[in-house]
Amino acid sequence: MKIGVISDTHIGKNLYKLKDFLGRHLNDIDMIIHAGDYKTLAVVNTLKNFERFVGVWGNVDDKDIQKLVKEKEIIEIQDYRIGVFHGHGVKQTTIDRAYKAFKDDNVDIIIFGHSHQPIIKTKDNILMLNPGSPTNKRKERWFSYIILELEPQNISASLRLFIEKQ
Template structure:
């Protein structure tokens, strides 16, 4: 299973490059996971054109996006429990907020966004993945997303960076 992971697309009116990336990711991936902050319904619609899309809403998503998606999801893929949450919160770092959101759920992997800073690390035996952003890098040098591959109980994570 090859999964493309996105977050924080913050799409405005002109989303051609983002839509091209999404189309390309669907050609090379089995699934796309988006960790919230789409901003535009058009991004959700584009992702939903493809059958294997899973996503949650982020703190900047309003109205109809929140009606279409959940705030938190737990998936099981190839035997791994994967928690998906945007990462927004008031009192802690984004990493700790996402981690704490699943403290009672016994997940193997947590996918989150919010900070726009790509990150792949383990925290207390849980793989933490933040793909950064493919379209709104803020203070980062690179745009980014992640490819997660799960095959024969083995995990491979590739951080994809581009300008």
């Protein structure tokens, strides 16, 4: 299973940027996971065009988006339990808030966003993935996303960095 992992798209009027990114970088995936901060319903509806889409809402997402996706999600794929949470909140770091959101859920992987800083690391035997942002890099040098590949005996997570075409 090949999964495209994104977060923090923050798309308002420029939906073409997301569509362009999806066409260039995620055209051969089996599933897409978005860790929140879509900003508009149009982004959620665009992602729902994928055969398999899982998403959670973030701190900039309004009530209309919150009706379509949960704040926290746990999915099971090929015997892996994957927790998805945006990472917003107060106190602690983003990664610590994401970890704490699933402390009693026995997950193998946690996908989160919020900081716009891409991360692939382990924390107490859990794979922690923050894809950064493919459309709103803030202070990061590159736009980013993660390709997560799951096989029965193997997990591969690769960070993909790119510069937006002008």
